[in-house]
Amino acid sequence: MLNELFQQDYNPPKLEKEILKFWEEKEIFKKSVEKRKGNERFVFLEGPPTANGSPHPGHVLTRIMKDVILRYYTMNGFYTPRRAGWDTHGLPVEIEVEKELGLRTKQDIEKYGVEKFNERCRESTFRYENEWIEMTKRIGFWIDMDNPYITLDNRYIESVWWSLKKIWEKGLLYKGHKVVPYCPRCGTALSAHEVAQGYKTIKEPSIYVKFKLKEKDAFFLAWTTTPWTLISNVALAVHPEESYVEIEYEGEKLILAEKRLENLFAGKGYKVIRRFKGRDLEYMEYEPIFKFVKPDKKAWYVVCADFVTMEEGTGIVHIAPAFGEEDYEVGKVYDLPIVQLVGKDGKFDERVKPWKGMFVKDADPKIIDYLRESGALAWEEEYLHEYPFCWRCDTPLLYYAMDSWFIAVSKLRENLLRNNENIEWYPSHIKHGRFGDFLREAKDWALSRSRYWGTPLPIWICQKCGETMCIGSIEELKSLSENFPEKIDLHKPFVDNLILKCPKCKGEMKREDYVIDCWYDSGSAFFAQWHYPFENVEEFKNNFPADFICEALDQTRGWFYSLLAVSTLLFDKPPYRKVLTLGLVLDKQGQKMSKSKKNYVDPKVIFDNEGADPLRWYMISANPPWAPIRFYEEAVKETLRRFMLTLWNSFKFYLTYAQLDKFDPRKHSVDVKNRMHLDRWIISKLQNLIGEVRENVEKFELQKASRAIEEFVVKDLSNWYIRRSRKRLWIEEMTQEKASCYSTLHDVFFTLSRLLAPFIPFMSEAMYLAIKTKDMPESVHLLDYPKKEERLIDKDLERAMDISRRIVELGRVLRGKIGIKVRYPLSKAIIVCGNDTKREIENLLELIKEELNVKEIIFSGSREEAMRTIGENNYAEIEGEGIYLVVDKRLTPELFAEGFSREIVRRIQAMRKEMNLSIEDRIETEISVNEKGREAIERWKDYISGETRSKKITFTEEAKGELIKKWKIGDVEVTIGIRKGA
Numbered sequence: 018m019l020n021e022l023f024q025q026d027y028n029p030p031k032l033e034k035e036i037l038k039f040w041e042e043k044e045i046f047k048k049s050v051e052k053r054k055g056n057e058r059f060v061f062l063e064g065p066p067t068a069n070g071s072p073h074p075g076h077v078l079t080r081i082m083k084d085v086i087l088r089y090y091t092m093n094g095f096y097t098p099r100r101a102g103w104d105t106h107g108l109p110v111e112i113e114v115e116k117e118l119g120l121r122t123k124q125d126i127e128k129y130g131v132e133k134f135n136e137r138c139r140e141s142t143f144r145y146e147n148e149w150i151e152m153t154k155r156i157g158f159w160i161d162m163d164n165p166y167i168t169l170d171n172r173y174i175e176s177v178w179w180s181l182k183k184i185w186e187k188g189l190l191y192k193g194h195k196v197v198p199y200c201p202r203c204g205t206a207l208s209a210h211e212v213a214q215g216y217k218t219i220k221e222p223s224i225y226v227k228f229k230l231k232e233k234d235a236f237f238l239a240w241t242t243t244p245w246t247l248i249s250n251v252a253l254a255v256h257p258e259e260s261y262v263e264i265e266y267e268g269e270k271l272i273l274a275e276k277r278l279e280n281l282f283a284g285k286g287y288k289v290i291r292r293f294k295g296r297d298l299e300y301m302e303y304e305p306i307f308k309f310v311k312p313d314k315k316a317w318y319v320v321c322a323d324f325v326t327m328e329e330g331t332g333i334v335h336i337a338p339a340f341g342e343e344d345y346e347v348g349k350v351y352d353l354p355i356v357q358l359v360g361k362d363g364k365f366d367e368r369v370k371p372w373k374g375m376f377v378k379d380a381d382p383k384i385i386d387y388l389r390e391s392g393a394l395a396w397e398e399e400y401l402h403e404y405p406f407c408w409r410c411d412t413p414l415l416y417y418a419m420d421s422w423f424i425a426v427s428k429l430r431e432n433l434l435r436n437n438e439n440i441e442w443y444p445s446h447i448k449h450g451r452f453g454d455f456l457r458e459a460k461d462w463a464l465s466r467s468r469y470w471g472t473p474l475p476i477w478i479c480q481k482c483g484e485t486m487c488i489g490s491i492e493e494l495k496s497l498s499e500n501f502p503e504k505i506d507l508h509k510p511f512v513d514n515l516i517l518k519c520p521k522c523k524g525e526m527k528r529e530d531y532v533i534d535c536w537y538d539s540g541s542a543f544f545a546q547w548h549y550p551f552e553n554v555e556e557f558k559n560n561f562p563a564d565f566i567c568e569a570l571d572q573t574r575g576w577f578y579s580l581l582a583v584s585t586l587l588f589d590k591p592p593y594r595k596v597l598t599l600g601l602v603l604d605k606q607g608q609k610m611s612k613s614k615k616n617y618v619d620p621k622v623i624f625d626n627e628g629a630d631p632l633r634w635y636m637i638s639a640n641p642p643w644a645p646i647r648f649y650e651e652a653v654k655e656t657l658r659r660f661m662l663t664l665w666n667s668f669k670f671y672l673t674y675a676q677l678d679k680f681d682p683r684k685h686s687v688d689v690k691n692r693m694h695l696d697r698w699i700i701s702k703l704q705n706l707i708g709e710v711r712e713n714v715e716k717f718e719l720q721k722a723s724r725a726i727e728e729f730v731v732k733d734l735s736n737w738y739i740r741r742s743r744k745r746l747w748i749e750e751m752t753q754e755k756a757s758c759y760s761t762l763h764d765v766f767f768t769l770s771r772l773l774a775p776f777i778p779f780m781s782e783a784m785y786l787a788i789k790t791k792d793m794p795e796s797v798h799l800l801d802y803p804k805k806e807e808r809l810i811d812k813d814l815e816r817a818m819d820i821s822r823r824i825v826e827l828g829r830v831l832r833g834k835i836g837i838k839v840r841y842p843l844s845k846a847i848i849v850c851g852n853d854t855k856r857e858i859e860n861l862l863e864l865i866k867e868e869l870n871v872k873e874i875i876f877s878g879s880r881e882e883a884m885r886t887i888g889e890n891n892y893a894e895i896e897g898e899g900i901y902l903v904v905d906k907r908l909t910p911e912l913f914a915e916g917f918s919r920e921i922v923r924r925i926q927a928m929r930k931e932m933n934l935s936i937e938d939r940i941e942t943e944i945s946v947n948e949k950g951r952e953a954i955e956r957w958k959d960y961i962s963g964e965t966r967s968k969k970i971t972f973t974e975e976a977k978g979e980l981i982k983k984w985k986i987g988d989v990e991v992t993i994g995i996r997k998g999a
């Protein structure tokens with residue numbers, strides 16, 4: 018089957034389907050893992066995707082990269098089981114179901130019924146599972162999809178509960194009233210790492226607002242980028258240590274920080290009247306702009322706070338403790354009231370009469386209009402800043418004071434940083450940069466979500482005495498519950514129905530009505546996938562920490578963070594040793610791909626048109642793994658043409674001849690040391706390549722590894738070795754020369770099939786299957802990765818070949834300068850070089866001569882001597898890296914005739930091909946050409962007839978035939994007509 022495939026043109030989709038069938042039938046993946054059982058482990062942890070949407074190019078990229086590394090370590094003898102996982106909870110799932118059902122608010126969901134809603138969520142989590150499995154198989158990613166871990170599984174949830182109880186016992190799980198990032202559409206608080214997923218740069222109004230001092234004819238000038246929060250203003254904050262000024266400007270007295278004066282009023286004709294220390298302004302009262310409710314505590318005075326910045330604004334900050342973390346904190350210090358006039362839906366409530374029911378951000382322009390009309394607006398500017406949006410539904414987030422459950426991660430900052438020190442990051446700058454920065458400022462993890470589809474928070478509170486318990490297992494739940502059912506689903510609403518008996522007062526305990534952040538679920542994968550500690554304790558120990566994880570850059574503050582946080586909380590150890598962070602996948606224009614813009618190619622199109630191997634090779638070789646990569650079809654096509662086809666054709670060339678000659682490596686193999694120079698050279702290059710590939714893969718420098726392979730295949734193997742070796746294979750009998758070449762090609766391709774196996778597993782397999790003999794393992798993926806063999810490396814020979822190739826290249830350039838093509842032989846070339854160089858390349862002289870197409874090569878010690886030898890007017894020369902090449906540029910009639918006849922042969926061959934003639938078909942040839950051309954052809958008539966199987970060559974005024982073509986060869990015009998002869 019496969020031998021036949023290699024007689025055809027390269028058709029990856031067709032080939033790959035055959036290989037997939039072969040892998041499946043023979044269970045090659047399973048065998049490749051089992052074969053290494055008992056060896057040292059290479060532990061991989063799969064970051065679980067959500068299967069409620071189709072996989073996109075980013076997923077394809079991560080799967081390719083993971084696969085390359087895992088196959089590499091497997092072939093290096095490591096026991097590398099790979100288990101798939103699915104992330105199934107949380108907002109990503111809920112929002113899709115809401116859309117489907119046309120539900121817009123949480124009330125809608127409640128009305129629809131939580132049980133039914135969650136049932137729909139459960140169904141939807143695997144809606145695209147088949148598409149995912151299909152893609153995973155098609156791309157060649159070997160991972161066990163039959164036995165995945167799933168975060169909605171009762172056992173998984175139980176492990177998560179166990180971990181939360183551990184954290185509770187350490188006193189690190191608590192309920193607090195805090196200002197948290199909040200999505201008004203989803204109606205839930207979000208965690209800092211969720212917020213980090215959704216920053217966008219937007220333009221918003223920023224306004225300068227005047228607050229009139231009480232009983233004085235002056236104003237505090239404050240600045241804000243969230244006009245809607247002015248409704249809840251209760252104070253103004255100044256920096257106690259900074260200097261403030263009162264100025265007179267256009268007839269008004271304004272107070273602001275002195276350091277901001279230049280920025281805001283330069284050249285505007287103001288006059289400074291007075292100076293104060295910020296501290297002196299403390300407790301000064303002002304008149305409120307909005308007074309929709311009467312605060313329950315003293316409000317509207319100046320407070321001091323260190324967070325007031327002199328970098329922007331006026332140095333006076335408006336304070337609304339209901340909507341800002343810092344506002345809330347300073348509010349606690351000064352016992353400020355909290356004026357909350359915004360509902361959980363992000364809209365003003367009925368007390369804000371003019372704008373009631375309006376989403377706060379939409380009310381901004383109206384509020385600004387009001388300020389302008391009432392004279393409180395000093396001026397307005399546009400402000401470009403980073404603002405967080407909900408990572409799932411794209412609604413602008415609000416900061417909102419509310420009750421939430423937190424994990425006190427901020428107390429573990431030191432531990433997080435210490436554990437991070439034991440992780441190898443690729444690329445390394447992320448460790449102390451993007452990731453380290455986030456750890457240094459780690460906030461308490463807002464864990465609870467006021468949602469439905471997720472791991473329920475296992476906290477029960479006694480309604481009578483307030484006793485609070487964190488439940489850590491199903492057993493524990495059972496023991497405290499009087500209505501525990503036969504079978505339990507640990508989701509809402511079932512867990513909510515469980516009423517526990519308070520161990521203190523026998524009162525009723527009810528569950529806190531929250532689910533948890535789904536990032537906590539996936540961050541627990543390293544133990545929860547084993548149902549640890551309830552089962553598989555050994556298995557967990559053997560797999561912790563993971564040796565390798567790999568996801569896209571956007572997981573830095575996502576899964577990479579949640580894993581480290583959970584692992585630090587529970588075990589105070591890093592959960593992974595090496596992490597490979599992949600660049601983002603962009604579209605052809607370099608734009609970020611987005612679901613809404615649909616600006617990406619469906620990977621399936623590429624699988625069907627170009628195939629998986631070319632896509633893999635493109636993704637691997639285009640950029641370092643951590644750099645962004647453009648994903649588009651033409652790029653894959655180009656890779657296919659540039660590399661894959663060259664590899665295929667080279668291999669096909671070898672296979673065709675080897676089969677024709679019945680070459681059997683076991684019978685005809687020639688020992689490397691007895692092979693020809695060219696053979697030993699390519700073997701030596703191959704050994705270096707092995708070393709280079711290994712070194713780079715171990716540093717995840719996959720691009721460097723693949724580029725090295727590509728250079729070897731295209732430049733060394735195809736364009737030099739095979740081209741130089743063709744003639745040897747045309748000899749009829751199996752000479753030593755020929756066997757030496759076959760042995761070499763066999764070694765090269767057998768090694769390449771293994772070397773390439775992690776990168777392009779399909780073509781490698783096909784190559785291997787085509788050359789393997791019965792006694793060899795059934796798949797290349799069951800073999801060991803090649804190791805560099807120092808004894809086969811011949812540095813002197815490599816150097817000599819380098820010099821020879823340089824001389825050949827010099828010849829090519831020189832011929833371009835004098836306008837004589839390589840097809841025309843020259844009589845003489847003189848290489849001017851030192852004795853050492855001469856000695857080095859002496860063995861390769863025959864090769865250089867052929868490549869230069871000269872009749873004679875001589876060496877000379879000096880340029881002058883070389884020129885004298887050829888004669889003043891007849892030489893042409895060129896220099897490169899200390900070597901001179903001098904040639905006799907005279908094209909004698911003899912030399913011209915030889916070259917010209919070759920040109921004629923080449924053209925007649927092309928015409929034969931165009932007429933689809935077979936090798937045996939004879940032809941008749943008519944040629945119209947000038948005297949010079951005719952003379953040349955006459956000299957080589959026998960040669961031309963033989964090469965082109967022309968029975969007869971005639972010269973006419975006007976050449977006729979079944980096919981007639983006109984050419985200009987050099988300055989000679991030729992018309993050739995051929996017809997199929999009898």
Ligand SMILES: [Zn+2]
Pocket residue numbers: 200201202203204407408409410411412
């Ligand atoms: Zn949202």
Ligand SMILES: [Zn+2]
Pocket residue numbers: 479480481482483484519520521522523524
């Ligand atoms: Zn109680």
